[in-house]
Amino acid sequence: MSVKFCTIASGSSGNSTFVGTEYTKILIDAGLSGKRITESLSSLQVMGNDIDALFITHEHIDHIKGAGVLSRKFDIPIYATQGTWEAMENQIGKIAPKNKHFVYTEEQCVINDICLQPFSIPHDAKEPVGYSIATENHKITLATDLGHITEEIRKQLVDSEILLLEANHDEELVKSGCYPLALKQRILGEQGHISNRTAGKLLCEIMSEKLKYVFLGHLSDENNHPHLAYETVEKILKKDKIKVGSYLHLDMASRYSRSRVVEL
Numbered sequence: 001m002s003v004k005f006c007t008i009a010s011g012s013s014g015n016s017t018f019v020g021t022e023y024t025k026i027l028i029d030a031g032l033s034g035k036r037i038t039e040s041l042s043s044l045q046v047m048g049n050d051i052d053a054l055f056i057t058h059e060h061i062d063h064i065k066g067a068g069v070l071s072r073k074f075d076i077p078i079y080a081t082q083g084t085w086e087a088m089e090n091q092i093g094k095i096a097p098k099n100k101h102f103v104y105t106e107e108q109c110v111i112n113d114i115c116l117q118p119f120s121i122p123h124d125a126k127e128p129v130g131y132s133i134a135t136e137n138h139k140i141t142l143a144t145d146l147g148h149i150t151e152e153i154r155k156q157l158v159d160s161e162i163l164l165l166e167a168n169h170d171e172e173l174v175k176s177g178c179y180p181l182a183l184k185q186r187i188l189g190e191q192g193h194i195s196n197r198t199a200g201k202l203l204c205e206i207m208s209e210k211l212k213y214v215f216l217g218h219l220s221d222e223n224n225h226p227h228l229a230y231e232t233v234e235k236i237l238k239k240d241k242i243k244v245g246s247y248l249h250l251d252m253a254s255r256y257s258r259s260r261v262v263e264l
Contacts (some may be wrong), residue, residue: 003263166218196233
């Protein structure tokens with residue numbers, strides 16, 4: 001059974017990711033306008049009414065902006081933790097009761113032939129989660145908006161074939177940049193975002209022969225650059241004797257447009 005993956009956008013301007021099999025198509029987050037998400041799906045030959053479910057990681061606007069519009073227009077069920085629902089419900093407009101669903105970190109959620117495992121992440125939101133997504137033969141994990149790395153995050157990343165991993169910032173750029181001190185402290189804090197360097201070290205810790213594709217995502221527009229994120233992570237991997245480009249593919253999840261499509 002094959003599975004397709006691509007990010008529609010990744011960053012503080014909006015986040016959304018598509019995962020699909022022959023029988024099931026889902027979105028993780030909808031932080032762009034409904035129109036932009038629909039247009040991106042169309043470029044994948046996927047229509048809005050083909051989407052079986054929308055899963056939300058947390059209530060920040062760059063993850064939920066288009067959620068209500070998509071649900072109402074295409075009758076799409078929305079799945080989120082109880083805390084996320086409480087925090088986002090007044091932001092996304094009225095959702096049909098039949099399309100309001102809950103996920104729990106101790107339970108798997110099955111949508112046709114796709115099984116999702118929500119896992120807790122440390123971020124300044126009500127009850128944020130990442131998602132591991134399994135089909136019959138494959139595993140994909142989405143882990144962004146991570147204030148720091150926990151053992152649960154490491155556990156969920158193990159044996160992934162595709163990984164969307166946050167590489168939000170370069171620590172020195174944050175420290176020397178023009179952001180107010182409070183915002184700098186938030187970004188660098190235990191409930192903020194992880195750096196390029198932390199992402200590279202984490203990859204070394206969880207690397208296995210199963211991991212084929214890593215997309216670095218949620219890059220800061222002010223405190224990072226795609227080439228800097230790539231070079232920092234690649235350098236750390238090489239130091240640990242992990243070669244990029246032959247078996248392991250390292251790519252960027254674009255801030256404003258969809259990534260290349262990967263099919264397993």
